[in-house]
Amino acid sequence: MSSTFRRFITEHDVALAASRVGLMQVNITRLCNQACAHCHVAAGPNRREMMARETIERCLEVLGEHPEITTLDITGGAPELHPDFRELVSRARELDRHVMVRHNLTVTLERHPVTRASLAYLPAFFAEQGVEIVSSLPHYQPYLTDRQRGSGAFERSIASMRLLNEVGYGRPGSGLELNLVHNPVGPYLPADQCSLERDYHASLERSHGVVFNRLFALTNMPVARFAEHLEALGQAEEYRDRLSAACNPAAAANVMCRNMISVGYDGTLYDCDFNQMLDLAIEPEEPATIFTFDIDRLSERDIRFGDHCFGCTAGSGSSCGGATT
Amino acid sequence: MDYYKASDLKRFAEVGTFAPELMDKFFEYYGAVTGSDGALTKREKALIALALAHAKQCPYCIDAYSTQCLESGADPEQMTEAIHVAAAMEAGMALVHGVQMQNCLKQRGAL
Numbered sequence: 010m011s012s013t014f015r016r017f018i019t020e021h022d023v024a025l026a027a028s029r030v031g032l033m034q035v036n037i038t039r040l041c042n043q044a045c046a047h048c049h050v051a052a053g054p055n056r057r058e059m060m061a062r063e064t065i066e067r068c069l070e071v072l073g074e075h076p077e078i079t080t081l082d083i084t085g086g087a088p089e090l091h092p093d094f095r096e097l098v099s100r101a102r103e104l105d106r107h108v109m110v111r112h113n114l115t116v117t118l119e120r121h122p123v124t125r126a127s128l129a130y131l132p133a134f135f136a137e138q139g140v141e142i143v144s145s146l147p148h149y150q151p152y153l154t155d156r157q158r159g160s161g162a163f164e165r166s167i168a169s170m171r172l173l174n175e176v177g178y179g180r181p182g183s184g185l186e187l188n189l190v191h192n193p194v195g196p197y198l199p200a201d202q203c204s205l206e207r208d209y210h211a212s213l214e215r216s217h218g219v220v221f222n223r224l225f226a227l228t229n230m231p232v233a234r235f236a237e238h239l240e241a242l243g244q245a246e247e248y249r250d251r252l253s254a255a256c257n258p259a260a261a262a263n264v265m266c267r268n269m270i271s272v273g274y275d276g277t278l279y280d281c282d283f284n285q286m287l288d289l290a291i292e293p294e295e296p297a298t299i300f301t302f303d304i305d306r307l308s309e310r311d312i313r314f315g316d317h318c319f320g321c322t323a324g325s326g327s328s329c330g331g332a333t334t
Numbered sequence: 335m336d337y338y339k340a341s342d343l344k345r346f347a348e349v350g351t352f353a354p355e356l357m358d359k360f361f362e363y364y365g366a367v368t369g370s371d372g373a374l375t376k377r378e379k380a381l382i383a384l385a386l387a388h389a390k391q392c393p394y395c396i397d398a399y400s401t402q403c404l405e406s407g408a409d410p411e412q413m414t415e416a417i418h419v420a421a422a423m424e425a426g427m428a429l430v431h432g433v434q435m436q437n438c439l440k441q442r443g444a445l
Contacts, residue, residue, distance in 0.1 A: 150409050193404065200407030204377070208407060324405075 013253060014318045021258040025267065027280075029308045030075075032269040034082040034329070035060065035068055036282060037094070039274065041086040042119045045145075045158045047192060049286055051233040052086040054122040060274040065093050067299045068272060069100050075304055082269075082329065084111035084282065089128055090121055098138050108140040111329075114169040115162060132169075136176040141186045143225070143329070144170075149212035153194050170219040179220040187220075190331075192227045196239055196248035198255060198324045199226040202332040225331025228252070230320040233286050252319035260326025263333035266312050272299050280312045282329075283320070289313045343394045377406040384413060385420035 018025055036050070037060040044053035060068075072078055081101045088094055088110060101108050117131045135142055144166070147154045151163035158166075170179075170187070177183035189209060193199050206224035213219050229235050231248055239245040266280040270291075278297040279285040291297040292313055326333030350357030368379050380402040387395030403413050439445035 148409070150411070153409065195404075197401050198405045200377070200405055204375070205407050 012314060012316050012318075014256075014314050014316050014322075017253070017256055017319075018258075018261060018314070021261075023258045023261045025261065025264065025312060025314070027266075027308055027310050027312055028268045030078055030268060030270050030304055032080040032082060032265075033068065033072065033078050033272065034084060034269055034282060035065075035097075035272045036084050036086070036274055036285060037065070037088050037091045037097070038086040040090045040122065041113070042090070042116050042122055043087070043113060043158060043162065045234075046238055047147075047157055047229050047235040049230050049232040049235060049283060050086060051286075056086065058086075058274045059091055060093075060272075060276075062093060064272075064274070064276040064299060065097055067276065067302075069097070069104070071299060071302045072101060072104055072106055077304075078106070080107045080109060082109040082111070087113050087116045089116050089131060090123075095134060098134075098140060102138050102140070108138065109143055110135065110140050112142045112144050114144045114146070114166040115158075117169045117172060118165050132172045132176045132178070135173070136178065136185055139185065141188065142173065142178060143188050143190060145190045145192070146170075146209075147190075147192050147194060149209045149216075156194050157192075167213075167217045167219055170213075170217075170221065174219055179222055186222045188223045188225060189221050190225045190227055192229050196229070196242070196244050196251065198251070199228055199327070199332075202226040202325060223331075225329070226325070226327070227329075227331065228320050228323055228327035230283050230317060232283050232317055232320075249316065249319070252323045253316070255323035256319050257322060257324060257326060257334065260324065260333045261322040263326060263328070264318070264321045265328035265330070265333075266321075270307060276300060278302070278307070280310075281321075283317055284313055284315075287315065287317065289315065338393045340393075340397060343398060346394075375406070377403070377408050380406045381408055381412060381416040385416045388417045389420040389424055 039050055039052045039056035039058040040054070041052035041056065042054060072081060083094070083097065085091070089112065098108055098110070117128050120127060145158070146166055147157045154163040154166065155161065173187050174180065176185070178185045178187040191199060191205055191209070199205070202224060205226055209221070209224050213221065231239055231245065231252070236245065239248050269281065271279040271281050271285050273279060273285050276299040278291045278299060279289065280291060291307070291310055297307070321327050321333070347357065368376070368383065370376060380399055383395065384399040384403050387399050400413065436445055
C-alpha cells in the first residue's frame with residue numbers, strides 16, 4: 010500500500026520488517042456489553058460475530074505446534090461473552106502459554122446480552138487460570154471515563170476492580186497482573202505513560218481503594234467508531250495531521266505488528282487488530298487464514314501499512330502494551 | 335479582514351519571513367523553556383501557560399495549551415483551577431490599586 014506512512018518510514022530509514030511471530034492475538038467476538046465511543050472494533054450488544062468452534066480448535070492447534078508463540082492475547086468485543094471463552098483460556102494455559110485477556114471490567118457485573126447468564130464467576134476463573142488482565146479505564150477521573158464508556162461505567166469498573174483485587178489481582182507478590190489502559194477522551198495524544206501511571210495509582214488507591222500493576226497509554230486510532238466521531242466533529246483531518254506530525258521513528262521501530270499475528274473471528278489473518286477492522290488481510294496470500302498458517306512465511310511477510318499506522322507511531326508510540334519508547 | 339482564525343496558528347513560523355534569525359532564536363528559546371521537564375514538569379509549565387493565555391486573552395494560546403495540558407496529563411479540574419489562579423490574580427491586581435485610590439482620596443480630604 011502506498012501511503013504517507015510508508016514514505017515516512019522510508020525517509021527516516023526505519024526498517025519495519027516482520028520478525029518471528031511470538032504472539033497470537035485472537036478477536037473471538039464483536040459482541041460486547043458496552044458500546045464505547047472510541048471502540049475501533051465498533052463492538053456492542055447488537056453485534057453477533059463469533060469465532061466458530063473449528064477456528065478456535067485450529068488456533069489452539071497452531072499454538073501447540075509452535076512453542077515460539079509464547080503468548081495468546083484474547084480480545085473482542087468482550088471475549089468473555091463467547092461460549093468457548095473458558096475452554097480457550099484453560100486449554101491455552103494447559104499448553105503453558107501466557108494468556109492475556111482484554112477484559113472490559115464491567116462485563117463481570119452485567120448479564121450476558123444474549124443469554125442473560127451471569128458472568129460473576131470471572132474473577133475467580135481468571136485467578137485460577139493465572140491470566141494477565143488488561144482492562145480499559147480511560148481515565149482516573151470518573152467523568153472522563155464515563156464520557157467514553159457510558160454513564161456509570163467508571164463506578165462499575167471500580168466495583169469490578171475490587172472483585173479482582175479480592176482474588177489477588179494487582180496485589181504485590183500474587184503473580185496476578187491487572188494492567189489498565191488509558192486513552193485520551195478526544196483527538197489528542199496521550200500524556201507520558203509513566204507520569205499518568207503515577208496519577209492513576211495515587212488517585213485510584215486514595216479515592217477508591219483499588220490497586221493495579223501497570224498502565225498502558227494508547228493513542229486513539231482513527232478507525233471505525235472513533236473515525237466516525239472525528240468526522241462528526243469536523244476534526245478528522247486535524248487529528249490525522251496531528252498524528253503524522255508527531256510521528257516518532259524510535260516509536261515506529263517497536264510497533265507490535267512486527268512480532269504478532271492477529272486472527273479475525275472468521276480465521277483470517279491480519280498484521281494487527283486495526284488492519285482487521287479495515288479489512289487489510291495479510292498479503293500476498295489472499296486471504297491468509299489460520300487454516301493455512303505457515304510461520305516461516307508469516308515471519309518474512311511484508312506488513313501492510315496505511316496512514317492509520319501513524320496512530321501507533323505518534324509521540325511515545327502506542328501498542329497493545331502501551332508506549333513503545 | 336478576519337481576526338483570530340484558528341488555522342492561522344499553524345502559520346506562526348511565517349512571521350519569520352522577515353528577520354528569520356530572530357524567529358529562529360525565539361523558537362529555540364521557546365522550545366527550550368516549554369518543551370521538556372526541568373525543575374518544573376511539562377505539565378506544570380503547560381498549566382502556567384494556560385493561565386497566562388487566559389490572562390492575556392490569546393485565543394491561539396488557549397487552543398494550543400488546552401491541548402498541551404491534556405497531552406501532558408493535566409485534567410480539566412486542574413486546568414480550571416489554573417485559570418481561576420489567573421482570574422484571581424487579575425482581580426487582585428485590580429483591587430490592590432484600591433490602595434492607590436485611597437491615597438488619592440486622602441490627598442483630596444475624602445478619607
